[in-house]
Amino acid sequence: MSIIDELQSLKAEALASIADAETLSQLDSVRVTFLGKKGSLTRVLRGVGFLPAEERPVVGKISNEVRAVLEAAIQERQAALAEADLAARVSADAIDVTLPGRKRLPGRKHLINQIAEEVVDIFLGLGYMVAEGPEVELDHYNFTALNHPPTHPARSATDTFYVRDLSQGLDEDQGPVTEVLLRTHTSPVQVRVMERQKPPVYVIVPGRVYRRDIADPSHLPQFQQIEGLAVDEGITFGDLKGTLDYVCKELFGRDRMTRFRPHFFPFTEPSAEVDVSCGICAGSGCRFCKKTGWLEILGCGIVDPNVFGYVDVDPEVHTGFAFGMGVERIAALRYDIPDLRMLVEGDMRFLRQF
């Protein structure tokens, strides 16, 4: 092969390698391979000295052309690779400013707390004070002082959570029932308030209560109750009716009616359950009110004189009324919630509606 042929094939080989180089460092090693001090072109040109004198200028000229072509090709490829490299780095570092931001939803009160506060506010407006008591309560306050006979079914261990001190170990002989329990209603606070405060007493008592119920659409083993107590001279059933009728209209709307049905509670006599007219059918009867036109919302009555006996209030001088309502039930009635468990399951898709 003549030296000119060798130069031409070297040129073709080098141009192919330059085109194949995919990075700047690959390109640089191509340059060293062909044009470096120990590169192919240099090696070929060493043979020029052995050529006849008349051929040398021709070969010299061609070899300069080859070098110039290769250098130009490398420069061009270098520019292209540098541009691609920059573009790749720019797109890797890019911040997509069109991405929507993360929306932070504002916190809010749970529906149960909203309604409890609303009820408390209505009574504060009527001059009542807020009272609170322990959730772990003594049998005396939860049952005995509220006129429950020892055989009352609510006292059974199947209805009430009893509390035992297990720090000394579990004593099987101790039996299931103790004097300590999770209160089944907020009514024990009535007794605690009257123990330390002589009439007149006007208190509203919001709080958690516990019953051994299995959670289902209309029962929860733990729920929120609001209790009220008014004790003064000359309080009558008329005062009770007027107060609760006002509260129901505040809670459900001015156009709603109330009715009082005779009932029984151990700590009030007489006692009544209070219904509010159905807001969906306006009293004509529908699925929501089970065709009755009425929705049961609370229990109430005139304080039994026996209860006054436990707290040293003279029933000949003072009379009073008491009532209790379930906050979850009021929420369910007001917003047509079909299952009380939805209120405590923490599903934000549901809770955010309120």
Ligand SMILES: [Zn+2]
């Ligand atoms: Zn109805």
